[in-house]
Amino acid sequence: MSVFTPLTRGQLEPFLAPYRLGRLRAFEGIAAGSENSNFFVSLDSGEYVLTLVERGPQADLPFFVELLEALHQADLPVPYALTTETGEALRALAGKPALLQPRLPGRHVHDPAPAHCTQVGQWLARLHLATAGRVLERRSDRGLDWMLDAGPRLLAVLEAGPRALLEAVLGEVAAHKPAILALPRANLHADLFRDNVLFEAGRLTGVIDFYNACAGPMLYDVAIAVNDWCSLPDGALDPIRAEALLAGYAALRPFVAEEAAHWPRMLRIACVRFWLSRLIAAQAHAGQAVLIHDPAEFQQRLVARQQVSLGLPVGAR
Structure with missing residues (x-):
């Protein structure tokens, strides 16, 4: 427990x-x-x-x-x-x-349908719209700077294949950090996984666990959500669920061209964030009676995100 x-x-x-x-x-x-x-x-x-x-x-x-x-x-x-x-x-x-x-009503959905994903996208857009005009500033303690610091220190524990995978994305983070931070900003949930959303009778009734919330690029929040809600068991994206989530979001807050340009990269960066934090947690709590999420899940998803065919619905409303 x-x-x-x-x-x-x-x-x-x-x-x-x-x-x-x-x-x-x-x-x-x-x-x-x-x-x-x-x-x-x-x-x-x-x-x-x-x-x-x-x-x-x-x-x-x-x-x-x-x-x-x-x-x-x-x-x-x-x-x-x-x-x-x-x-x-x-x-x-x-x-x-x-x-x-x-205590909010509802239960977690472990096998989401497209209708669940649409509502997640809508909720996320509402969060961003509610805060974009007056962003409450908090720097993420799991943000880009943290990745560039923690990532190299974990390279030594990885085998050759995963090490090369991580090095490549860390290079992307370093090269594109200024452009990423210049994307449209709001307050982010930054951890919008299935176990943080509640549904009752098919309707989204609550979102919990805001302790990773911060200020930052809205696209990063979308990428985190898509990587969890729309991934297949082999790590690849399910296009039906992903399109439903993105359409639900874009119906309220349309994406812009600058976001579309960074979309594949942002999906990879969001994978790295959770791959690294899970590796660190696995090391810190090894042998303890503590829930430890499998780091390999996000390593697998990162492999699948090397090629991204799913685009953003830019300008949709």
């Missing part, structure tokens, strides 16, 4: 009391997390999620609170932070920063 900081009822009850949400009925750790400790919490007033933030600088946490509140005000289904009777949203529990949020 990926609960890095276990909690007891004796710790939870005094922490929850200032929210005035009623008696603690039950709680359980959530096994799906790989970076933070998350708990389902059942109170008299309803169901909630408690997150203990395990990774990242604490100075960034007000950014997450502000971003989620802005998205909540824009009517996006997100887990905004609840406040205590004295107005506190960000608090401490067991020595870790803690947030209490409403």
Whole structure:
């Protein structure tokens, strides 16, 4: 179970009391997390999620609170932070920063249909449109500079084939970094995988886990989503699902020509981001009872992205 900081009822009850949400009925750790400790919490007033933030600088946490509140005000289904009777949203529990949020309805979809992908694209466009006019600045701690720093240090642990694959994309990142950073910007979810989206009766009801959110090129967010939602078991892109996601997005926020020029490259860069972070996590948590995603999945997808025939629907609305 990926609960890095276990909690007891004796710790939870005094922490929850200032929210005035009623008696603690039950709680359980959530096994799906790989970076933070998350708990389902059942109170008299309803169901909630408690997150203990395990990774990242604490100075960034007000950014997450502000971003989620802005998205909540824009009517996006997100887990905004609840406040205590004295107005506190960000608090401490067991020595870790803690947030209490409403539990959103729905379940994860592990085998998405094109209709699911269309809604994911629409949700992502709504996120970008809601923040493009007033971007809340936060530099990603898994961004291009991080790739250029962490990537070379991992080359020594890779065999010849994967090493050459990684070196090639790191060369692309270095050569095209200024142009990529000049693409249209907004706030990004930056981790819009299937296990972070909820559906109920075929309708998207929530998006969770914003702890990789940052400011950056909107195209990067789209590439991350397409790589997860639209990949086949062999790593190749499913054109039907990919076209559905891109069409859903472009119907609300049309792509521009500069984005189309970087699209194949951005798909590769998005693969590298998760290949590297999974390699690092596998090394750091080897032998521990922690959920570790398979790095080989994104290595395989990166191999498949060496040739990209899927284009962006530029100018579509």
